[in-house]
Amino acid sequence: MSYSKDTQQLFDNWATSGRAEGMERGHWTRALQALQNMPISQGERLLDLGCGNGWATRWLLERSGLGGSAIGIDVADSMLQRARSQSVELSNIEFVNAAFDELPWPDHSFDHAFSMEAIYYAPDIAQALRSIARVLRPGGTFTMCIDFFEENPYSASWPTRLSIEMKRLSESGWVKAFEDAGLSVEDHFRCLDDRPPEASATPEQQQETLDFRQNIGSLAVRGRAQ
Ligand SMILES: C[S@@+](CC[C@H](N)C(=O)[O-])C[C@H]1O[C@@H](n2cnc3c(N)ncnc32)[C@H](O)[C@@H]1O
Numbered sequence: 001m002s003y004s005k006d007t008q009q010l011f012d013n014w015a016t017s018g019r020a021e022g023m024e025r026g027h028w029t030r031a032l033q034a035l036q037n038m039p040i041s042q043g044e045r046l047l048d049l050g051c052g053n054g055w056a057t058r059w060l061l062e063r064s065g066l067g068g069s070a071i072g073i074d075v076a077d078s079m080l081q082r083a084r085s086q087s088v089e090l091s092n093i094e095f096v097n098a099a100f101d102e103l104p105w106p107d108h109s110f111d112h113a114f115s116m117e118a119i120y121y122a123p124d125i126a127q128a129l130r131s132i133a134r135v136l137r138p139g140g141t142f143t144m145c146i147d148f149f150e151e152n153p154y155s156a157s158w159p160t161r162l163s164i165e166m167k168r169l170s171e172s173g174w175v176k177a178f179e180d181a182g183l184s185v186e187d188h189f190r191c192l193d194d195r196p197p198e199a200s201a202t203p204e205q206q207q208e209t210l211d212f213r214q215n216i217g218s219l220a221v222r223g224r225a226q
Helices: 005-016 019-036 054-064 077-083 127-136 157-160 171-180 203-216
Strands: 045-049 068-074 093-097 110-116 137-147 183-191 218-225
Touching: 005 019, 005 137, 019 054, 019 077, 019 110, 019 137, 019 183, 019 218, 045 054, 045 127, 045 137, 045 171, 054 068, 054 093, 054 110, 077 218, 093 171, 110 127, 127 171, 137 183, 171 203, 171 218
Parallel strands: 045 068, 045 110, 068 093, 110 137
Antiparallel strands: 137 218, 183 218
């Protein structure tokens, strides 16, 4: 299984210090636009990659309706514990310790997959995307939503600030990476966010957040497996 131990430790620490719920609040509005763009039908089996506290996995479960199911994967055990403890009243949902590039399921196991702010932590993006394409049924889709990409200049400093490895591609670079992995891109778009910045942030941070949310937005890419 290939992932960075530094990344796993960072997110284990974030989970124990309450930052998983901070990410949920921060990502929710933009992620929802990408989630609602997914072509999910009742009863389908769905995968959430880099699930954190599992908020998107629970949304996918609800969206899959009667007979549907959802699995969230993550490499940080503390994230998985939070995801499980927040899902105890639900059935047909599961959280599994697994890395993007070595998904422990046979070919064609899922109808659709989603990931919010996670895939760029994969040490090898091409291998991660091929692994995701492999577990999708022919015609199944993968929707990725990210804030860390070249057209968002405010994200350039994140690897240095977090002291971990992150792969920063452009929008066209992501489209090509999907296509190279066998995921035919049928949509890519930005998810904007009209919420005001957090009042506790500095004026400079508030200005960055406003510019990001109103003018840049999260990048969503949806590719279809062949
Ligand atoms: C920025 S968090 C986003 C969590 C969640 N999707 C959200 O939006 O709140 C990224 C998550 O991806 C997980 N992750 C990082 N590298 C991974 C890998 N190679 N395989 C699986 N999960 C990974 C981290 O442990 C972390 O929980």
